[in-house]
Amino acid sequence: MGFEFLGLSEQLLAAVEEAGYTEPTPIQAKAIPAVLQGKDILGIAQTGTGKTASFTLPMIDILSQGRARARMPRSLILEPTRELAAQVAENFEKYGKNHKLTMALLIGGVAFAEQEKLLDRGVDVLIATPGRLLDHLERGKVMLTGTEILVVDEADRMLDMGFIPDVEKICSLMPPRLQSLFFSATMPKEVKRLTDKFLKDPKEITVSSPKSTAQTITQKLVRVASDPKTKRAALRHLIKTNDVKNGIIFCNRKVDVKIVAKSLAVHGFSVGEIHGDLPQETRMQTLAKYKAGEIQLLVASDVAARGLDVSDITHVFNYDVPNNPEDYIHRIGRTGRAGREGWSFTLTTPRDKKYLDALLKMLGKDIPEEKLEGFEAPEPRGRKPRQQKDDGAKQPPAEKKSSSRRSRGSRDREPRGDDKPVVGMGDHVPAFLMRDAK
Incomplete structure (x- = not known):
């Protein structure tokens, strides 16, 4: 089945074909028609399955009708990282080349002034990280009361990075009549609580187990x-x-x-x-x-x-x-x-x-091992076993050293190889010390 069976416009299909895509991925085939019908979506799919296009493509068609107002974006896409936000912006530019949609990217590391200029003109698509969006909200530079579509992407990553309270605060500022799309690779309890709170009778789409890897x-x-x-x-x-x-x-x-x-x-x-x-x-x-x-x-x-x-x-x-x-x-x-x-x-x-x-x-399975000669970890060292004499006789216990302190002159000394005693201050007193004092 090709993209032409999903209900997308001719202009959008031309952009998709120009991008080199001919068949939708499983999540795209399931999500795009549902989004076009105005349904809330809860999509669970591992990375690399085409989640981004599954919401950017239908959003372009939906937003092609209407007009943006100053500081009131018509749609909002929340991303956990700057790189993800920039990636989604590139997708909108690529697929929306035949549409006259305006877009703003609100991420950290970029001057507020430039972002505010875009917001003042009005944008159809606002792509943001939670922290930077809250900064603009607190400064009164953006309002969410006119938002028609909300996308929370990589929700589980939001949780890992501690953004769930920020996401919940942003969602609470949205109008009651809103189409919400939540996408995540996994579904932890905190993310499930968030989706239960803000999604209305969502269509759940699970493409593959989040704990599986691609067969390729x-x-x-x-x-x-x-x-x-x-x-x-x-x-x-x-x-x-x-x-x-x-x-x-x-x-x-x-x-x-x-x-x-x-x-x-x-x-x-x-x-x-x-x-x-x-x-x-x-x-x-x-x-x-x-x-x-x-x-x-x-x-x-x-x-x-x-x-x-x-x-x-x-x-x-x-x-x-x-x-x-x-x-x-x-x-x-x-x-x-x-x-x-x-x-x-x-x-x-x-x-x-x-x-x-x-x-x-x-x-749930082992990863095949590949050995590298000369780089392996050494075997753990253990205690060497005690060696016993061939006749099995027990060795006599070692003589315990006396705990009493001996004077240097009275210590027992082992003879050297020539059987001569060691001569030192303990065994020999120099003659000059024995002279009578004058």
């Missing part, structure tokens, strides 16, 4: 020593020995992102880094270079695990086993997209046992 991804587990130098050397070996067109290397900590990126650069790799401490402009420039193929490898924290839409990433390397096992799904979901083949390698050390056990329990 070949997964490997690589056991390495805990030594950081050995671990980095193993990573370089994997990159060199695999046909890596472009890849992402995920680290749990921002400090490790910096160290790994610097190490790869020193060894001649084309590499960039992205994490939360970098300025927004730097992060966007790095992502742009990576998408353009100017950078082969991107070292990232989990801020990039969701929302990085590069269709032909060949490899994902987990430099660390993720602390949250569900992040594994989102990390490796950056490869093997749109039916293409992908490969993921997860480095694990003896120190990662707790996190690895949690990951394997979630997956």
Whole structure:
């Protein structure tokens, strides 16, 4: 079934075809008709399944009729990260090229003045992170009373990042007549409570288990020593020995992102880094270079695990086993997209046992192992067994040392090899000390 059977307009279908898409993904096929009918949606699907197009496409058609008013956006899309928000904005530009819709992107790291100018003109689509939107609300620069469509994307990631109270506050400012679309990869209790509160008789769409990985991804587990130098050397070996067109290397900590990126650069790799401490402009420039193929490898924290839409990433390397096992799904979901083949390698050390056990329990299966000669973790050392004499006779107990303190002159001394006693201050008194005092 093609996009032409989903009820989209001819203008939108032309833009989709120009973008190179011919068949909708399962979540798009189920969600787009329901959104066009005005229903609330609760979509549960893992990353890389096409969630973004499942709400951007019908929204473009719905918003094509009507007019925006100053400071009163007609629709609102909430995203947990700046990168995701920018990615959604790119989708609206790509699919809405044949429509005259206005759009504003409210994210941190950008001057308020420029964002306020866009809001003053009126926008059909407002894409924002919760924190920056609340800043504009408190400054009186935006009102949500005219909002017709609300999208909360990556709701479980909102929970992980502590944004659920902000999302709940924003939702409470919405008008009663509102179409709400919630999308999430998983459904924790707090997210379920939020959807129960704000969705009205939603159509639930579950595409696949949130704890499953795409069948197009070949997964490997690589056991390495805990030594950081050995671990980095193993990573370089994997990159060199695999046909890596472009890849992402995920680290749990921002400090490790910096160290790994610097190490790869020193060894001649084309590499960039992205994490939360970098300025927004730097992060966007790095992502742009990576998408353009100017950078082969991107070292990232989990801020990039969701929302990085590069269709032909060949490899994902987990430099660390993720602390949250569900992040594994989102990390490796950056490869093997749109039916293409992908490969993921997860480095694990003896120190990662707790996190690895949690990951394997979630997956419900083992990850096939790939051995690297010379990089493996050594076997744990144990106590050597006590050796006994061949005749099995018990050894006499060792003579206990006396607890009484002996004078230096009275200590027993073992003879040297020539059987001569050691002569020292304890055994020999120099003659000058024995002279009579004058």
